[in-house]
Amino acid sequence: xxxxxxxxxxxxNTFGIEANAKYFAEFNTEDELLDILQTTVxxxxxxxxxxxxxxxLFTKNVDGLVLKNNIKGIEKTTENDEHVYIKVxxxxxxxxxxxxxxxxxxxxxxxxxxxxxxxxASPMQNIGAYGVEVKDVFHSLDAFHIYDNYKISFPKNxxxxxxxxxVFKNKxxxxxxxxxxxxxxxxxxxxxxxxxxxxxxxxxLKVGALTIKDIAQAVMNIRRSKLPDPLVxxxxxxxxxxxxxPALRYEELKKTFPDIVGYKxxxxxxxxxxxxxxxxxxxxxxxxGDVGVHEKQxxxxxxxxxxxxxxxxxxxxxxTLSVSEKFNINxxxxxxxx
Ligand code: FAD
Ligand code: NAP
Numbered sequence: 001x002x003x004x005x006x007x008x009x010x011x012x013n014t015f016g017i018e019a020n021a022k023y024f025a026e027f028n029t030e031d032e033l034l035d036i037l038q039t040t041v042x043x044x045x046x047x048x049x050x051x052x053x054x055x056x057l058f059t060k061n062v063d064g065l066v067l068k069n070n071i072k073g074i075e076k077t078t079e080n081d082e083h084v085y086i087k088v089x090x091x092x093x094x095x096x097x098x099x100x101x102x103x104x105x106x107x108x109x110x111x112x113x114x115x116x117x118x119x120x121a122s123p124m125q126n127i128g129a130y131g132v133e134v135k136d137v138f139h140s141l142d143a144f145h146i147y148d149n150y151k152i153s154f155p156k157n158x159x160x161x162x163x164x165x166x167v168f169k170n171k172x173x174x175x176x177x178x179x180x181x182x183x184x185x186x187x188x189x190x191x192x193x194x195x196x197x198x199x200x201x202x203x204x205l206k207v208g209a210l211t212i213k214d215i216a217q218a219v220m221n222i223r224r225s226k227l228p229d230p231l232v233x234x235x236x237x238x239x240x241x242x243x244x245x246p247a248l249r250y251e252e253l254k255k256t257f258p259d260i261v262g263y264k265x266x267x268x269x270x271x272x273x274x275x276x277x278x279x280x281x282x283x284x285x286x287x288x289g290d291v292g293v294h295e296k297q298x299x300x301x302x303x304x305x306x307x308x309x310x311x312x313x314x315x316x317x318x319x320t321l322s323v324s325e326k327f328n329i330n331x332x333x334x335x336x337x338x
Contacts, residue, residue: 001036002025003023003036003039003041004023006021006022007021009050009058012050013057013236014054014230014236015056015057015230015235015303015312017057017234017307017308017312018306019309021048021061021062021065022065023065024066025065025068026070027070028071028072028091030071030144033067033069033144033177034144037177045063045064046064047064048062048065048066048338049174049178050067051120051121052116052117054117054121055125055236055335056236057236057313057337058309059308059309059310059313059338060309069091069177070091071089071091072091072092073088074088074092082187084106084185085183085184085185086106086183087180087182089119089180090118090121090177091118091120093117094115094116094118094119094121094127095115095116098112098113098115099113101212102212102213102216105187105212106186108132108137108189109183109185110216111215112127113219113223114219115129120179122134122181123135123138123168123178123181124168126162126163126164128163129219130195130196130219132192135159135161137185138159138183139155139182140156140182141154141178141180141181143176143177143179145176146174146176146177151179154167163241163244189211191215192215193218198218201219201221201222202218204221205218205221226297227297227300228296228300228302233302234302234305235301236301236335237335239301239333239334239335240319240332241274241333242273242274243271243277243329243332244271244272245270246268247267247268257327260272261276274299274331277327277331278323279298283322286315287304288315290303290311291307291312292315293315293319301316316333
């Protein structure tokens, strides 16, 4: 596969940030990936694996090799009375895969409809929405070691999935290229409609006997009404994670901020809505030049046109500081900064 030089990444990241890659290579198969991994350019440079570019922020040019994953393919590997196992190429668009599941009545990913990005990135941060996380349907993945070039399979119990976390975002950061993911889907759906506005949206849709297609439609309607479309306004979804704090600390905060939004995650932990904290600091709808905070969801930072990655990062720092000053809570970034 040819390795190109000095390639613009502007159209390859949903923030729409102008940044160049010193070297750039795309691969459509595992063999093509192996060829690239064995080149001198690859061996002598730092590497950045790119999927759909919807969870990253470029703050400078990439002084290394960008590896763009285009491996396609969706196949059923096995099934039993309850489950079907689907192996999907890492370069498949996540939402296209969700639509495939819905068409075939394979249940489990309907609440994750319309999340941008690639299948290969889905285990990276254990993508989640509306009460479902990828770990709930994850079976295993195949990956190549980026330096030693061996192929390895990771079963679920080796992925260390957590809230928007996995071993690939931590211990093995930048060490493996994920080439395919196998999901275990349910033949008989287990509906999850209790989260957020799903029930309300289903009522509006006036559905009869509930199907996974209805849930996906409700989720898509809600998402389209609240979230900026990256094709129109540059963004990478939630910029920060929702912080988890001790339940006692939450009770303390409630005395000063009675309407603070929190959800119990265990007996001792409460998850706060970071969007609420940011909004209460006055940032919702903020705009300076081409950088801003989305007017409908304060967790989403936006690029209205020609913002630079460092401008967005600076805004994120200011927001973090004001949340820390007002609530004494430290926000951490969900988006990967390069
Ligand atoms: P990229 O942005 O290309 O990469 C993200 C990280 O994964 C990088 O570190 C990259 O190096 C690494 N990576 C990518 N592919 C591979 C691979 N094959 N092997 C190894 N490493 C890899 N996320 C949610 O969890 N829930 C949501 O509801 C949600 N909603 C969103 C809504 C909008 C409008 C947007 C813009 C984003 C949203 N996101 C959401 C964030 C994002 O869509 C997900 O994190 C998605 O999984 C990123 O996929 P990607 O292919 O674009 O990854
Ligand atoms: P929302 O429904 O306004 O809720 C605000 C926050 O409160 C969410 O982030 C969610 O945390 C939490 N929450 C709401 N209801 C909950 C419940 N019943 N139990 C536990 N936690 C609850 O959020 P939204 O911004 O419109 O997003 C809706 C869903 O899409 C959320 O799951 C969100 O994570 C996901 N989403 C993610 C991204 C991203 O880039 N990561 C972008 C857009 C939307 P959780 O985030 O933990 O679910």
